[in-house]
Amino acid sequence: MSLQHALLGVLEARPMNGYELTRFFEAAPRWVWSAPQSQIYPTLRQMEQAGLIEGQKEIRGTRLSRTVYSITERGLAELRAWLGTSHTPPPARDAFFLQALFFDMIEPDRAAPVLKAFIAEQEQLAAEWRAHREALLAKDTPLLKERLKNRPAAEHDRIAALKAHVFSGQIAVAEARAAWARESLRLLEEPAP
Secondary structure, eight states, rough: HHHHHHHHHHHHHOEEEEEHHHHHHHHHGGGGOOOOOHHHHHHHHHHTTSSSEEEEEEETTTTTEEEEEEEEEHHHHHHHHHHOOOOOOOOOOHHHOOOOOOOOGOOOOHHHHHHHHHHHHHHHHHHHHHHHHHHHHTTOOHHHHHHHHTSSSSHHHHHHHHHHHHHHHHHHHHHHHHHHHHHHHHHHOOOOO
């Protein structure tokens, strides 16, 4: 997935300015893609130049302006083409698992706190994702409310269930990672033969 496709998916629901998009992506634990502000604005400019989005200047006050972006037909076609295409997974780059791969080089009492912190982080993510999944099922998130305004009412439950199911997957991954870390703790505590 690219930032471009994430932006298109968000803008399909409703037009937003760069600040709103930055705030949205800063809430990464509640979503599945994060991006810093330093990437969002250049990507928006590239997308506008490519005709995937269009920006409308809005005047705020006497001298301030902001640009509100919306998806174009070309952008919607690009997003739908990307959604309907299978993609090669990115190469594995997980700093924590790389770190764990070399835990044999340090004492167990130095590795154990790292694993415990990882477990706590995964449990926190799972809790946040559970709350977001429940909000999606209740059709009670701002972006979903906007998206549903443009969809037939007969599809609302299915749309909410599909979106919530993504977070069920995130929860399952976080729970599996925490379980793996607990097993790693057990292995650290095993006496050497």
